[in-house]
Amino acid sequence: MREFDFYSPTSVPEALELLRKYKDSNAIVAGGTDIVIELNERKHTPKVVIDIKRLKELEYIRFEDGLVKIGALTSHAAIAADPRIAERTRVLHTACAEVGSPQIRNLGTIGGNLSTASVAGDGVAAMVTLDASVVLRSKDGERTMKLVDFLNGEGYDKRNALQSDELMTEVFFTEPDAHTATAFYKLAKRKSLAISVIGGGMRCSVDDAGVVTAISLRGGCLGRYPLQFKAAEEHVLGKKLSLELLRETLPMMHDLVLDLNRNRPWSVFYKKESVQGVFNKLFVDILAQLNMEVGA
Amino acid sequence: MKKRGRGVGCMWYGVGNTGLPNPAAAFVEVLGDTSVNLMVGCADIGQGSSTVMAQIAAETLGLSYENIHVTWADTAVTPEGGATSASRQTFISGNAVKNACLDAMGELKRTAAEKLEVPEEDLIFRDRMIYSAKDESKKMTYPELMGAMKYYGRLAVGAGYYNPKTTYLNPADMSGVPYEVYSYATTICEVDVDTETGEVDVLKVVSAHDVGTPINETMVEGQIEGGVAMGEGFVLFENIEVDGKTGAIKNPIFSKYIIPSNMDVPEIYPVVVSSEGDAGPFGAKGVGEPALIPMIPAVTAAVEDAIGCRFTHLPIFPKDIVAAVKAKEAEEAAK
Numbered sequence: 119m120r121e122f123d124f125y126s127p128t129s130v131p132e133a134l135e136l137l138r139k140y141k142d143s144n145a146i147v148a149g150g151t152d153i154v155i156e157l158n159e160r161k162h163t164p165k166v167v168i169d170i171k172r173l174k175e176l177e178y179i180r181f182e183d184g185l186v187k188i189g190a191l192t193s194h195a196a197i198a199a200d201p202r203i204a205e206r207t208r209v210l211h212t213a214c215a216e217v218g219s220p221q222i223r224n225l226g227t228i229g230g231n232l233s234t235a236s237v238a239g240d241g242v243a244a245m246v247t248l249d250a251s252v253v254l255r256s257k258d259g260e261r262t263m264k265l266v267d268f269l270n271g272e273g274y275d276k277r278n279a280l281q282s283d284e285l286m287t288e289v290f291f292t293e294p295d296a297h298t299a300t301a302f303y304k305l306a307k308r309k310s311l312a313i314s315v316i317g318g319g320m321r322c323s324v325d326d327a328g329v330v331t332a333i334s335l336r337g338g339c340l341g342r343y344p345l346q347f348k349a350a351e352e353h354v355l356g357k358k359l360s361l362e363l364l365r366e367t368l369p370m371m372h373d374l375v376l377d378l379n380r381n382r383p384w385s386v387f388y389k390k391e392s393v394q395g396v397f398n399k400l401f402v403d404i405l406a407q408l409n410m411e412v413g414a
Numbered sequence: 415m416k417k418r419g420r421g422v423g424c425m426w427y428g429v430g431n432t433g434l435p436n437p438a439a440a441f442v443e444v445l446g447d448t449s450v451n452l453m454v455g456c457a458d459i460g461q462g463s464s465t466v467m468a469q470i471a472a473e474t475l476g477l478s479y480e481n482i483h484v485t486w487a488d489t490a491v492t493p494e495g496g497a498t499s500a501s502r503q504t505f506i507s508g509n510a511v512k513n514a515c516l517d518a519m520g521e522l523k524r525t526a527a528e529k530l531e532v533p534e535e536d537l538i539f540r541d542r543m544i545y546s547a548k549d550e551s552k553k554m555t556y557p558e559l560m561g562a563m564k565y566y567g568r569l570a571v572g573a574g575y576y577n578p579k580t581t582y583l584n585p586a587d588m589s590g591v592p593y594e595v596y597s598y599a600t601t602i603c604e605v606d607v608d609t610e611t612g613e614v615d616v617l618k619v620v621s622a623h624d625v626g627t628p629i630n631e632t633m634v635e636g637q638i639e640g641g642v643a644m645g646e647g648f649v650l651f652e653n654i655e656v657d658g659k660t661g662a663i664k665n666p667i668f669s670k671y672i673i674p675s676n677m678d679v680p681e682i683y684p685v686v687v688s689s690e691g692d693a694g695p696f697g698a699k700g701v702g703e704p705a706l707i708p709m710i711p712a713v714t715a716a717v718e719d720a721i722g723c724r725f726t727h728l729p730i731f732p733k734d735i736v737a738a739v740k741a742k743e744a745e746e747a748a749k
Contacts, residue, residue, distance in 0.1 A: 305611055307732075308651060309677035313669075315732075388612070388733035391740065395610025 126169045130255065133170055133285055138257045140166040141283040147171070148191055149225035151218070152234045176229070176287055179203065187290040190229025194218070194241065197228060206293065208407065209300035209319050213244035216304045219311045229286045235269055235278045235343070238314045242269070243338030244302055247319030250291040256284045265289070269343045298323040298332070299407035301400045305392055314339050316389060318396040322359065322404050330359050335367070337393055340375055347371050359408070364401040368394040416606045416615075419720025423708035424600045428593025429700040430505050430578040430693070438507040439493035439575035440467070440514035444475060444522065446564055448542070448556045450482045452514075455495020456507035457487035461702060462633040463503045467511050469629050470695050474515035475522075476539025477556060493575070501700030504629060505595070506576050508695035513574025521568045522559060529554060529562050578693070595692040597699045598624040601642070601708035603680070607720040609739045612732025614717060616646050616678070622685035623704055627697035631686050634701055638684035641705020646680070647673045648706070649713040653729050 122145075127133040137144060145164040147153050148171060156162045170176070176191035179200050186207065188197065197203055198215035217223060217231075217240040231241035232252060242265075250265045263271075263279065271279020280286065294300055300321040306312035317338030323331045333354050335347040350367035357363055372390045379386040430436065441453040452471050458464040468482035485492060495507050519539070527534040530553070532546040545553035554562075563570060583590040600622050606615040619642050628634045651672040655664040665671045691697010710728070718724050723738035 305613070307672050308675050310675045312672075312675075388736055391736045392611045392732065395608060395612075398610060 122164055123166050124169065125166065126172055128172045130173055130175060130285070130287065133168060133173060134255060134257045134283070136166070136168050137283045137285060140168070141281075144168055144282060146233075146285065148227040148230040149193065149222075151222050151226040152230065152236070170285070181293060184293055185290045186293050187288055188228055189288055190232075190286045191227050192229075194223040194226050194228065194231070195220070198223065206298075207248065207300055208403075209247050209302040209321060210241075210244045212302035212304070213240040213317065213319070216302075216310070217241065228289060232265065232268070232289060233278065233280055233286050237342060238317070238339050240302070240304060240314055240317045240338065243314075243317040243319045243336055243344040245289060245291070246344040247300065247302070247321050247334050247336045248291040248294075249321075249334060250289050252286055253288040253290070254280060254284045255287050256281065260287075266343070294321070295323070297325065297408075299404045301403040301407070303396050303399050303403075305396050316340060316393055316396050317344075318393070318400055319344065320397070320400040320404055322354075322408070324359050324408060328358050330354050330357055335371075335397070337371070337375070337396075340389060340393065341378055345374070345378065347374060349374070359405070361401055361405060364405075365398070368397065371397060415609050417609060417720040418604065418606050419716040419718065420602065420604050421712045421715030421717070421719055422600065422602050423710065423712035423715065424598075425704065425708045426596045426598045427501065427700075427704045427707060428596055429501050430594035431500060431502070431592065432578045432581045432594055433583040433588075433590065433592050435577055435580050436496065436502065436506060437575050437577035438495045438503070438510045439573065440507065440510040441493055442471060442511070442514040442518045442572045442574075444477075444518055444560070444570035446560050448477060448481055448560055450475065450477060451485065452482050452511065453485045453492045454507050454511060455487060455489075455492045456503045457495065457498040459498055461498070461503075461637060462630065463498065463507065465633065466504050466629045466698075467507060470508050470511045471515050473696065474512050475519065476544065477542055493573070501597070501702040501704060503700075503702075504698050505694045505700050506578070508629070508698060509576035509693070510574050512695045513576055514572040515574070516572070517574050518570045518572030520572075521563065522570050525562050525566060525568060526554065526559055529559070595626070595694060595699050597626075597701060597704045598687075599704045599708050601645075601712040603709070603712045603716050605713065605716040605720060607717055607735060609721060610736070612735035612739075614650055614713075614730070614732070614735070616650070616680040616713060616716075618681045618683070619709065619712070620683040620685065621705070621709065622687055623701055624687040624689045624699070625701045626689055626691045626694050626699035628686050628688060629696065629698050634686050635684040637701050638686075638705045639682045641701075641703075641707075642682050642684075642709050643674050643679045644706045645709025646678065646713060648710050649717075649728055649730060650674070651678075651729060653731075 125136050143165040145167050147169045176189040178189040180187045194214040204211040231239050252268050253262050268279045273280040274282040303318045304314050305316040319336040321334040333351045335350050336344040338344045349370045371393050375390040375393050443451045456463050464484045464486050468484050471482045472479045523534045526544045536546045538547050542556045578594040581591045603619040604617045621638050
């Protein structure tokens with residue numbers, strides 16, 4: 119018995135045509151590191167599987183117009199290996215370098231990571247920290263939305279805003295400037311081949327006087343989508359950056375994690391404490407990167 | 415905050431159970447081309463026992479390691495070897511191999527003694543040569559010996575087994591002499607403990623093991639390194655979760671049963687200590703379990719040394735460390 123029909127388009131228009139034609143029941147395979155497991159476990163039983171791995175036009179990392187644009191089919195390994203990403207966008211570099219295993223990093227794509235939108239997706243936490251946007255295309259055209267809005271969207275399978283005839287083609291974010299530092303810390307059960315317990319992401323910009331002009335503090339695995347530590351961000355914004363100032367936010371993080379996870383008493387104790395340890399590491403990392411601007 | 419700690423674990427461990435019979439056997443045949451068929455029940459599960467059995471046979475017969483073809487753990491043809499467990503195979507199957515080879519050497523010695531005209535007890539079999547201990551000019555090569563065996567129509571076959579002197583234990587209180595020999599070991603380790611996240615970084619481990627005579631030193635080092643990794647997992651990662659109602663194991667897959675990855679395993683300095691051999695083949699003792707055991711108290715003690723909290727249950731997870739640190743802080747604040 120044939121469980122599904124398999125298509126392997128070679129161009130984006132061809133893929134969009136197929137998605138439209140089979141919009142009632144399809145699954146897109148990029149790296150396949152999540153969807154193939156779901157298919158094997160019969161969590162998904164689509165009539166049509168569309169493999170987009172041959173759409174080489176969606177594999178790129180471009181720095182243009184002050185933006186970093188990454189094709190949806192770019193692998194974690196390719197992102198981790200890009201020296202420009204490693205230099206300026208440490209949060210994404212680290213998240214992509216430490217996700218899964220070497221095999222997962224070689225196969226898994228950033229577009230797939232964001233579309234699957236796993237609670238523990240390290241790429242999701244990193245991209246949210248960077249306030250990234252995603253480009254979705256269908257036969258009718260293209261739409262762009264903030265990743266956070268995408269994640270909160272109610273698309274065809276309720277995971278995110280993706281419609282069943284749409285394909286994510288790109289994710290982009292503002293290129294961090296010399297006054298901006300980013301960092302990611304993965305807390306996990308072991309040092310590699312592990313799913314995150316907390317994936318902490320931080321982005322911080324300062325002016326010449328060392329005053330914080332932009333800040334993003336995000337915690338993966340602490341909620342359905344990377345948790346925003348809004349009170350902590352507000353506490354830091356507009357003040358002169360220092361380790362003391364940053365550490366003043368730790369109790370706020372503790373309280374937010376406790377508030378949001380009260381229904382999981384078995385994990386909340388550890389998470390509310392360890393989230394502070396995770397961000398303490400990120401603070402030190404960020405300050406070291408901004409050394410020129412803020413002093414030791 | 416990261417805190418550093420050091421811990422030491424020492425142990426002695428019995429090898430060669432004597433409380434109950436504990437035998438293993440071997441068959442051997444030296445063929446005309448000086449190759450050897452050796453058959454043992456001993457199961458090589460990766461620890462390298464077949465290599466060690468071949469080395470013991472080669473040493474006993476005076477042939478090269480390359481001459482020995484080992485057939486192992488095939489119930490259709492190999493003799494009883496007992497379990498690959500209890501750190502016993504080098505000791506017990508190794509002795510069985512030695513005994514089987516000595517049995518096969520009966521005809522070899524008789525033939526060599528006749529050809530060289532020296533008493534059997536003066537003969538030395540070494541490095542593919544047979545010579546007199548009293549007059550090394552009286553010698554022959556192994557191929558020459560096997561040619562003579564063929565001429566006389568003699569075959570070099572042997573069977574042997576070894577069973578430690580079974581003493582049995584007193585059924586009333588299990589007292590007695592439980593093992594034939596003992597292995598000794600000390601493991602020292604250094605860890606960093608993150609008091610906020612509970613992460614434990616095992617940095618360096620020195621593990622010294624008295625193995626009697628190491629038959630294969632590289633493999634002994636490999637066993638020590640493997641044992642250190644397993645011990646680290648025992649203390650920090652590995653936990654079998656059992657369903658309280660059905661008794662089923664809830665995490666029977668390696669995505670949920672966490673063992674150390676390469677990135678977690680520390681720098682390991684194995685130290686192989688040779689000592690006076692006892693009843694083992696050429697004085698060898700077991701190292702299979704000893705490699706693992708002292709790592710466990712060493713890591714546990716190092717964590718305690720780092721943060722001042724004693725753990726009486728394993729594994730110690732990051733959440734346990736954070737909870738212990740918090741409890742200690744609360745206790746100190748109350749003073």
